[in-house]
Amino acid sequence: MTALEDRIDLYGQDVETGRTSLRRVVEPDDDEIARRFRDGDEQALALAYERWGGQLHGMAVRAFGPGPDAEDVTQQTFISAWTGRNGYSAGSGPLPAWLVGICRHKIADVWAKRDRQRRQSEAVAADVASRPGSSDDVDTRVADRVLLLGELDRIGQPQRGIIELAFFEDLTHAQIAARTGIPLGTVKSHIRRTLERLRTRLEVDGAALQP
Amino acid sequence: MQHCSPEQLALAALREPLPAADAAHLADCAACRGEVAALQRAVDALAVPALAAPAPSVTPPPRVWDAIAAATGVSATPAPAPTSEPEPAPAPVVELRPRRTRWLAAAAAAAVVGGLAGAAVLTRDDAGAVVAATTLDPLDADESSGTAEVRERDGVRSLQVDLDAPSLGEGYYEVWLLRPDVSGLVPLGVVHQGANSVPLPDGLDLGDYPVVDVSVEPLDGDPAHSGVSVARGSLS
Numbered sequence: 001m002t003a004l005e006d007r008i009d010l011y012g013q014d015v016e017t018g019r020t021s022l023r024r025v026v027e028p029d030d031d032e033i034a035r036r037f038r039d040g041d042e043q044a045l046a047l048a049y050e051r052w053g054g055q056l057h058g059m060a061v062r063a064f065g066p067g068p069d070a071e072d073v074t075q076q077t078f079i080s081a082w083t084g085r086n087g088y089s090a091g092s093g094p095l096p097a098w099l100v101g102i103c104r105h106k107i108a109d110v111w112a113k114r115d116r117q118r119r120q121s122e123a124v125a126a127d128v129a130s131r132p133g134s135s136d137d138v139d140t141r142v143a144d145r146v147l148l149l150g151e152l153d154r155i156g157q158p159q160r161g162i163i164e165l166a167f168f169e170d171l172t173h174a175q176i177a178a179r180t181g182i183p184l185g186t187v188k189s190h191i192r193r194t195l196e197r198l199r200t201r202l203e204v205d206g207a208a209l210q211p
Numbered sequence: 212m213q214h215c216s217p218e219q220l221a222l223a224a225l226r227e228p229l230p231a232a233d234a235a236h237l238a239d240c241a242a243c244r245g246e247v248a249a250l251q252r253a254v255d256a257l258a259v260p261a262l263a264a265p266a267p268s269v270t271p272p273p274r275v276w277d278a279i280a281a282a283t284g285v286s287a288t289p290a291p292a293p294t295s296e297p298e299p300a301p302a303p304v305v306e307l308r309p310r311r312t313r314w315l316a317a318a319a320a321a322a323v324v325g326g327l328a329g330a331a332v333l334t335r336d337d338a339g340a341v342v343a344a345t346t347l348d349p350l351d352a353d354e355s356s357g358t359a360e361v362r363e364r365d366g367v368r369s370l371q372v373d374l375d376a377p378s379l380g381e382g383y384y385e386v387w388l389l390r391p392d393v394s395g396l397v398p399l400g401v402v403h404q405g406a407n408s409v410p411l412p413d414g415l416d417l418g419d420y421p422v423v424d425v426s427v428e429p430l431d432g433d434p435a436h437s438g439v440s441v442a443r444g445s446l447s
C-alpha cells in the first residue's frame with residue numbers, strides 16, 4: 001500500500017487500513033499536531049520534528065549531501081515554521097506539506113548563498129572590471145528559483161496544488177485530473193494560466209535581480 | 212495550420228507529448244516554439260529532482276534539534292530517534308524526467324487482467340442480465356479484491372460490486388469508472404465489504420469508461436478521487 005503510506009507521511013491523512021498501529025493510537029494525529037502548532041504549543045514543535053524531521057532532512061540531504069548545509073536547511077525550516085506559524089492556516093493545507101514548502105525555500109536560499117560566494121571568490125581572484133559581465137553574473141536559474149517559489153506562495157488553490165503536482169510530483173495533466181477529480185479542461189487552463197503568471201513574474205522582476 | 216492553443220503550448224512547456232498535428236506544427240513554427248521556451252524557464256527552474264517530494268527519510272543528527280531549540284527557546288524535546296530501523300522503507304526519489312506513468316501503467320495492467328477475466332459467462336437471474344464483468348485485482352500489495360458485473364434489467368443498468376477488503380478504521384471505499392488512460396473518471400458511490408449494487412448513469416458509454424476502480428477515501432468532505440486505489444479491473 002505504497003500510495004497510502006505516502007499519503008499518511010506527507011499529507012497527514014489518518015486513514016486506517018485495518019493494520020492498526022500502536023503509535024497512532026497513543027500519539028496525537030497530524031491534524032491535532034497542526035492545530036497545536038498553530039496555537040503555539042511548544043510540544044507540537046517537538047512532535048512535528050519527530051514526525052517529519054526525517055523527511056525534511058532527507059530533502060536537504062538529497063540537495064546538498066549530509067553536512068552543514070543540509071543541517072542548516074532542516075534547522076531553518078523548523079525555525080521559520082515556528083516563528084511564522086501565524087502564517088499557517090487551514091487553507092495552507094496539511095502541516096507536513098506546508099513544511100515541505102518552507103524547506104524548498106531554504107534549499108533555494110542555500111543555492112543562492114553558494115552562488116553569491118562563488119561570485120565573491122571569483123571577484124577576488126579576477127580583475128572583474130577587465131571582464132565585464134562574466135564572473136559577476138548571477139546564476140539566472142538560482143535567482144529564478146527564489147523568485148518563483150515566492151510567487152507560488154501567492155497562488156491560491158486549486159491552482160497552486162495543480163502546478164505543484166506537475167512540478168514536484170511530475171504528474172501529467174491527465175494524472176492530475178485523475179488524482180484531484182478536477183475536470184481535464186480545467187486542469188489544462190489552470191496550468192496555462194499559472195505558467196503564464198510565472199513567466200510574467202520572471203519577465204518583470206527576474207531581470208531586476210541582475211546586478 | 213493555425214498555431215497551437217495556449218493550453219497545448221503550456222503542456223509542451225511541461226514536456227508532455229502533444230497530439231501529432233500540434234507536435235508537427237510546433238516543430239515548424241518559430242513563434243510557437245518561442246512561446247514554449249518562454250513558459251519553460253519557470254519549469255526548468257522548479258521541476259528539478261532536488262525540489263521534488265518526497266525524499267528518502269534521513270534522521271538528522273541531534274545537534275539539529277539543539278539548534279532549533281536554542282533559536283526558538285522551546286524547551287520541549289522530541290523523542291530520541293529510533294536506533295533500529297522501524298521506519299517504513301523510504302519513499303523513492305522522484306525522477307523528474309522522463310515523466311512517470313504509474314497511473315497509466317496501472318490502468319493498462321488492469322486492462323490486460325480484465326481482458327482475461329472477461330471470458331466470464333453471461334448469466335441472467337433476478338438481478339438482470341450480466342452485460343459486462345471483470346475481476347477486481349489488488350494494486351501493489353493491497354489485500355483488496357473482488358468482482359464487478361454490469362447488469363441490465365428493464366433497460367436500467369447497475370454495477371454489482373462484490374468487494375473483499377479489510378475494514379477501515381476511518382474513511383470508506385468508493386467505486387469509480389475510469390477511462391483506460393485515466394483522462395476521465397466517473398464516481399459511482401460508496402461501497403462496503405461484501406455485495407453492493409450502484410446504479411450507472413444513463414447514457415454512460417462503458418466502452419469509454421471500462422476500468423472499474425475501488426479507492427480509499429478519507430472522510431474529509433472532498434469529493435475528488437483520493438489517488439489511493441486498492442483494486443481495479445477492466446470490464447469486457
Ligand SMILES: [Zn+2]
Nearest residue numbers: 214215240243
Ligand atoms: Zn505556431
